[in-house]
Amino acid sequence: MLGVIGTGYLGATHAACMAELGFDVVGVDTDESKVRSLSQGELPFYEPDLPELLAKNVAAGRLRFTTDFNELANADMHFICVGTPQQPGKNAADLSYVKASVAAVAAIAKPGSLLVGKSTVPVGTADALSASLPSHLELAWNPEFLREGFAVEDTLRPNRLVVGVQSDRAENLLKEVYQSLIKDGVPWISADLRTAELVKVAANSFLATKISFINAMAEICDASGGDVTVLAKAIGYDPRIGNRFLQAGIGFGGGCLPKDIRAFMARADELGATQALEFLREIDSINLRARKRVIELVRRDLSEALKSKRIAVLGAAFKPDSDDVRDSPALDIAVQIQAAGADVVVHDPKAIEPARKRFPALNFASSIDEVLKDAEIVLHLTEWKIYREIDPVKAKSLVSKAIIIDGRNALDRNKWIDAGWQFRALGVSDKEA
């Protein structure tokens, strides 16, 4: 039997996928409403393919959820999947949920069972937690690399499995659990605890760096008259560079990349290695600057005066195929423009409710037609497929002024220009109809 502690994105996905692999799984969370809905086979957030997997395994009796840690007493392995959010006003991660769940599991775990951390933690955390455990329990770290929107795929067909272990026994137990994935050829990397913790933050720092690199090139294109979309395509053909994560636009957000690079910097400070990660400070500021650059474009088009101007925002989620609005660049821009006095209306196919919860003062539209109606400028900020399918001719008949800013460089520019729109994008010089 496997225990999964924390049933957010990571935990709910891991629990359902482990049950899908045939294990008997118990998920524990302190949030009663989450446990109630998961127990009924209902997912409290949007993630493609996961609802089916959850419902199927709950119905098969292989997967259940509870608020009671005692129900983990018989588990052979306990996966710690709780959040490590950014501490308010600081760069460092809040480890209180990890510490509390390790303590709660330690109190009930049967001798010989293995605790496996999956949460993203600062290097050294696992060593410290391990030292706090009674001698009959052992800790391993098995970082998770799942992307929202592809959570099931990334868990059942990951591009690598990384385990930080302190004994051959722990590694063998983990190999048993992941046996079918290993058989499918998923690379297995065994490391010490510290390296395993570092792999996760290093990977996310690299991805953030790639995005900020191309956004820095977008700034240079804006200054010089180049086109960052062509530039990205051209450099991406070099296999040493690769074409993924080179989409210039309003930058990265979400529950991982921004807080992970900040927590990594905070940990480097503690380790006396501040300089090694100084570049991440720049990565963070390039990223936040992209949001400001969109607002500058809006101001330029509306002759600086935002007051009472009707602005349509397409997208609230931090990326498509997700209803996650944590540190969403789209919402941040919408809120900043509204704070400057504009009349902002936001549309998103999945994230309106979470967005409303976070920013109740924003206005939301439930259809694309409604959000476009009478707009003086349209901002495309999350690249949902449905936005690429908008007919620019029809859209033009709804708005008051046909100006669009493609904050994700994802729309078919020529189609919009041919329909008579003024088309703006980051890193691409203006093209008029």
Ligand code: UDX
């Ligand atoms: C990320 C990592 O990819 C994943 O491995 C890790 O486990 C968790 O963090 P996720 O937060 O789901 O996953 O999103 P990701 O797909 O990485 O996108 C992050 C942000 O970068 C989004 O806001 C996205 O819009 C933005 N992005 C991505 C770009 O701006 N340009 C790109 O080219 C790619």
